[in-house]
Amino acid sequence: xxxxxxxTEYIYLAVAVISxxxxxxxxxxxxxxxxxxxxxxxxxxxxxxFKKTYRKRFEDRQKNNKN
Numbered sequence: 001x002x003x004x005x006x007x008t009e010y011i012y013l014a015v016a017v018i019s020x021x022x023x024x025x026x027x028x029x030x031x032x033x034x035x036x037x038x039x040x041x042x043x044x045x046x047x048x049x050f051k052k053t054y055r056k057r058f059e060d061r062q063k064n065n066k067n
Contacts, residue, residue, distance in 0.1 A: 005055045009048055016044035 019041035026034040 009051045012044045012048040
């Protein structure tokens with residue numbers, strides 16, 4: 001289960017990177033679409049941070065229960 005949580009963290013990070021490229025490509029072409037990708041990038045980075053801290057807490061809790 002821990003490995004699945006670790007992979008989903010990096011999926012969010014990949015979505016953020018793709019969104020950043022789209023922001024760069026669309027900024028002068030279609031500003032509204034670029035703003036949509038700004039939203040996706042911010043949410044993806046937030047979810048990455050949230051999932052990482054949640055996984056760390058879960059791992060720490062498992063270590064404390066084994067001892």
